[in-house]
Amino acid sequence: xxxxxxxxxxxxxxxxxxxxxxxxxxxxxxxxxxxxxxxxxxxxxxxxxxxxxxxxxxxxxxxxxxxxxxxxxxxxxxxxxxxxxxxxxxx
Numbered sequence: 118x119x120x121x122x123x124x125x126x127x128x129x130x131x132x133x134x135x136x137x138x139x140x141x142x143x144x145x146x147x148x149x150x151x152x153x154x155x156x157x158x159x160x161x162x163x164x165x166x167x168x169x170x171x172x173x174x175x176x177x178x179x180x181x182x183x184x185x186x187x188x189x190x191x192x193x194x195x196x197x198x199x200x201x202x203x204x205x206x207x208x
Contacts, residue, residue, distance in 0.1 A: 118132070118134060118135060118136050118137075118182065119134075119137065120132055120134050121133050121134075121135065121141070121155055122155070122156040122158075123147035123153040123154065123155055123156065124153065124154055125144075125147070125148060125150045125153055126150045126151075127145065127147075127148050127150050127152065129145050129147045129148060130156065131145065131146055131147070131153070133168055141153050141155060159167050192197075
């Protein structure tokens with residue numbers, strides 16, 4: 118049996134555990150107002166598979182972009198910094 122969420126006109130949220138073919142509760146269990154309306158929550162939808170555009174989620178084959186601030190010198194990393202420090206020490 119599923120759990121349903123209902124909202125009363127006063128704004129209270131109530132969870133009710135009942136069968137699918139049962140009627141909703143006639144009044145709020147907290148304040149007694151009615152009628153209650155069922156709260157629907159959207160479900161996430163993921164479009165994956167060969168039938169969708171490759172730009173939707175990517176395929177993982179593309180290279181990851183370099184983090185900001187490193188630019189082209191990102192591959193040199195610590196080696197470039199050591200060379201610059203050595204040049205400054207010689208001067």
